[in-house]
Amino acid sequence: MKLKNEIYDAIIIGTGIAGLNAAATFGKEKNILLICKENSWDCNTFYAQGGVAVAVDEEDIALHIKDTLEAGAGLCDKKAVEIMCRDGREAIDDLIRRGMEFDTDEEGNLLYTKEAAHSRNRILHAGGDATGRYIHRFLMRENPHRLLYNSIVTDLFIEDGYCHGVRVFHKNEFRNYYAKAVIIASGGVGSIYEYHTNASSISADMQGLCIEKGCDLRDMEMMQFHPTVFIHNKGARKQLLTEALRGEGAHIVDDTGKRFLFEYDARGELSPRSMVSRAIYDWKQKTGREVYLNCSMFDEEFFRHRFPTIYHNLKDLGFNLPYDEIPISPAFHYAMGGIETDLNGKVPGVENLYAVGEAASTRVHGANRLASNSLLEGLVFSRRAVNDILRRDVYFHVKQFPIKEEILEKPIDKALKNRLRSLMWEAAGIIREKEKLQEALEEIEKMLKKDIGKLLRLRLNTSRNIVKSAIYREEPLGAHYIIQKGNA
Numbered sequence: 001m002k003l004k005n006e007i008y009d010a011i012i013i014g015t016g017i018a019g020l021n022a023a024a025t026f027g028k029e030k031n032i033l034l035i036c037k038e039n040s041w042d043c044n045t046f047y048a049q050g051g052v053a054v055a056v057d058e059e060d061i062a063l064h065i066k067d068t069l070e071a072g073a074g075l076c077d078k079k080a081v082e083i084m085c086r087d088g089r090e091a092i093d094d095l096i097r098r099g100m101e102f103d104t105d106e107e108g109n110l111l112y113t114k115e116a117a118h119s120r121n122r123i124l125h126a127g128g129d130a131t132g133r134y135i136h137r138f139l140m141r142e143n144p145h146r147l148l149y150n151s152i153v154t155d156l157f158i159e160d161g162y163c164h165g166v167r168v169f170h171k172n173e174f175r176n177y178y179a180k181a182v183i184i185a186s187g188g189v190g191s192i193y194e195y196h197t198n199a200s201s202i203s204a205d206m207q208g209l210c211i212e213k214g215c216d217l218r219d220m221e222m223m224q225f226h227p228t229v230f231i232h233n234k235g236a237r238k239q240l241l242t243e244a245l246r247g248e249g250a251h252i253v254d255d256t257g258k259r260f261l262f263e264y265d266a267r268g269e270l271s272p273r274s275m276v277s278r279a280i281y282d283w284k285q286k287t288g289r290e291v292y293l294n295c296s297m298f299d300e301e302f303f304r305h306r307f308p309t310i311y312h313n314l315k316d317l318g319f320n321l322p323y324d325e326i327p328i329s330p331a332f333h334y335a336m337g338g339i340e341t342d343l344n345g346k347v348p349g350v351e352n353l354y355a356v357g358e359a360a361s362t363r364v365h366g367a368n369r370l371a372s373n374s375l376l377e378g379l380v381f382s383r384r385a386v387n388d389i390l391r392r393d394v395y396f397h398v399k400q401f402p403i404k405e406e407i408l409e410k411p412i413d414k415a416l417k418n419r420l421r422s423l424m425w426e427a428a429g430i431i432r433e434k435e436k437l438q439e440a441l442e443e444i445e446k447m448l449k450k451d452i453g454k455l456l457r458l459r460l461n462t463s464r465n466i467v468k469s470a471i472y473r474e475e476p477l478g479a480h481y482i483i484q485k486g487n488a
């Protein structure tokens with residue numbers, strides 16, 4: 001076996017918007033190592049459809065803050081929200097200056113659309129409904145730094161309050177990489193849920209590792225479920241139908257054509273997504289009816305141009321859009337909770353460890369994320385983290401750690417992973433009951449005692465944290481909907 005040690009100015013774990021934008025902010029002169037699992041595009045950023053929220057002008061900043069705080073249901077850090085909404089405009093303008101092209105009208109004016117719970121049109125998009133793909137492609141083209149593909153970070157070297165580097169499993173060997181700063185930009189937790197919209201690389205391992213290293217996760221009960229997902233396609237990642245469809249007029253109906261959302265909230269299709277998710281889940285359970293997204297009010301040409309990804313993906317599955325109704329279900333979508341950080345993305349208690357993007361909890365989203373605020377968070381806080389690192393210019397003696405082999409997977413893991421997914425969906429999903437959560441916790445504890453591989457153990461650590469946080473918060477708040485036994 002070949003063993004290697006290398007030292008960098010910074011190591012960035014993840015090549016989504018947060019990781020790539022952090023790399024860009026460091027500039028070409030710094031010696032940066034980016035690490036991702038499999039391909040760089042196998043990340044949630046690549047699949048983002050709707051767009052990126054940003055205050056349209058100075059006047060809109062206060063309104064964007066207000067909308068974000070309202071969606072967050074009292075759990076946001078107001079300062080973090082103010083930072084995101086104020087700095088967001090500059091971060092987007094910077095991206096545009098660097099060459100990123102968002103959709104514009106014929107005169108070249110930026111086109112802003114609307115999504116649920118935004119009080120005005122402030123969502124920029126690119127390639128119609130391919131915003132994430134366009135941003136990712138742009139950031140990848142821009143990236144001057146070394147990128148290690150097909151690599152899993154399996155350990156963080158934390159000692160005496162410093163993070164010295166990471167252990168990586170790459171091409172069947174373990175390697176140690178060292179740096180003056182480590183930025184975790186590893187995304188959310190999708191793969192621990194049975195139905196989810198996330199990329200396959202998103203499996204909560206860095207959150208689980210942070211727990212083992214004594215770093216806190218925060219607000220892990222706050223998991224967002226997207227209401228309009230086509231779940232009948234093969235493969236773990238389910239097909240999302242962007243919020244912008246409802247924002248621009250699509251209806252949610254049951255098989256009698258009834259727009260039943262109005263029985264739950266006067267805003268109907270434009271209610272916050274947790275409300276819509278619960279209403280669909282509840283209506284299906286109560287009536288046994290199938291629920292659909294009806295897009296037939298759109299002109300075909302407009303639909304194909306505005307939502308090309310959905311048009312083509314569903315065409316391949318046999319749908320004639322916008323005319324056919326699409327059967328929908330809610331599915332896990334986004335983790336508001338994550339690795340606790342300060343307002344610069346720094347992990348408390350470890351001098352040179354940072355977390356940004358969906359992996360982090362800056363508390364900008366509070367108990368519920370306002371649609372399209374996550375790409376913006378990734379942009380704004382990755383810049384802040386890098387500027388903080390550059391400002392501190394941390395110098396310390398990088399300590400070398402032994403290169404150790406770890407058993408990442410064991411034969412029983414696959415069955416247990418599948419069981420964990422359904423357990424999380426049933427117990428820590430859209431509607432939660434304390435008793436079910438308690439049973440899930442016991443089962444997770446039992447799984448953790450089995451002879452399992454490290455990667456499953458890390459997933460289980462994160463899942464246990466989610467379940468415990470959900471048990472601890474006894475009253476419903478934001479995306480966390482907990483009820484007394486049998487009371488939907």
Ligand SMILES: Cc1cc2nc3c(=O)[nH]c(=O)nc-3n(C[C@H](O)[C@H](O)[C@H](O)COP(=O)(O)OP(=O)(O)OC[C@H]3O[C@@H](n4cnc5c(N)ncnc54)[C@H](O)[C@@H]3O)c2cc1C
Binds near residue numbers: 016
């Ligand atoms: C289908 C879909 C649509 C969405 N639409 C929107 C939208 O319109 N607007 C919006 O604002 N948000 C949207 N979101 C949410 C948003 O896309 C994500 O929150 C955001 O892209 C997360 O970016 P990130 O950089 O934090 O992580 P990601 O883009 O998810 O990247 C994570 C990276 O970490 C790497 N990684 C993970 N674990 C490890 C490990 N152990 N070792 C090495 N590498 C690791 C992965 O390989 C990947 O490169 C959407 C999400 C999905 C799934």
